[in-house]
Amino acid sequence: MRGEFGYETTTLDSEGNVTRTEKFDHITVDDLEGVLPFFVGEISQVPPLFSAIQKNGKRLYESGREGVKAEDIEIDPRQVKIHSLELLDRDQIELPRFRLAVDCGGGTYIRSLVRDIGYKLNTVANTVGLERTKQGPFRLEDCLSRDDWSVESLHRDTQSHAQKAAKRHCHATPNRRTITHNQRSDRHRRSPIALSKTRK
Numbered sequence: 001m002r003g004e005f006g007y008e009t010t011t012l013d014s015e016g017n018v019t020r021t022e023k024f025d026h027i028t029v030d031d032l033e034g035v036l037p038f039f040v041g042e043i044s045q046v047p048p049l050f051s052a053i054q055k056n057g058k059r060l061y062e063s064g065r066e067g068v069k070a071e072d073i074e075i076d077p078r079q080v081k082i083h084s085l086e087l088l089d090r091d092q093i094e095l096p097r098f099r100l101a102v103d104c105g106g107g108t109y110i111r112s113l114v115r116d117i118g119y120k121l122n123t124v125a126n127t128v129g130l131e132r133t134k135q136g137p138f139r140l141e142d143c144l145s146r147d148d149w150s151v152e153s154l155h156r157d158t159q160s161h162a163q164k165a166a167k168r169h170c171h172a173t174p175n176r177r178t179i180t181h182n183q184r185s186d187r188h189r190r191s192p193i194a195l196s197k198t199r200k
Contacts, residue, residue: 002129003114005096011050012111013127022123044077081105
């Protein structure tokens with residue numbers, strides 16, 4: 001995933017409106033790398049306001065669209081699992097932007113993870129790019145580009161993926177996904193047909 005320090009939005013990604021800005025010039029690459037271990041393992045995470053979680057019989061994103069702010073509604077924290085968190089291209093980082101590779105369990109919100117990394121560094125941060133490279137037995141290389149979608153290709157590749165998944169089943173770890181960086185605008189070029197959720 002790709003994050004950026006200095007501002008926070010309603011959706012915690014590039015699609016929302018900026019709600020808060022903070023200085024970030026006190027942060028170094030060493031500082032960033034130094035806080036990552038705090039987010040590995042079982043951690044407590046507050047989901048974003050713009051999520052499909054239900055509260056009081058309503059999806060949170062519905063409340064967000066009605067103008068409710070995150071600080072105005074109590075969102076219960078959840079326990080999630082981060083298996084690994086790695087800073088990418090350390091020697092090429094130009095803050096405030098940074099890139100991370102995340103291996104995490106189901107239910108993890110990457111937007112919340114980036115937000116919390118910002119808070120840990122006494123600033124704010126936003127997710128500006130996200131690419132899911134694995135979901136259970138499904139991998140990015142198993143996916144069709146949208147331009148290649150058709151009834152025939154979907155049927156053919158579904159069968160092929162099922163066979164590959166069966167072969168890898170004994171090696172796969174359930175409910176784990178690996179996320180690296182990519183710009184959100186690139187999602188239309190490679191859309192994993194096995195995944196229905198694009199925002200996390």
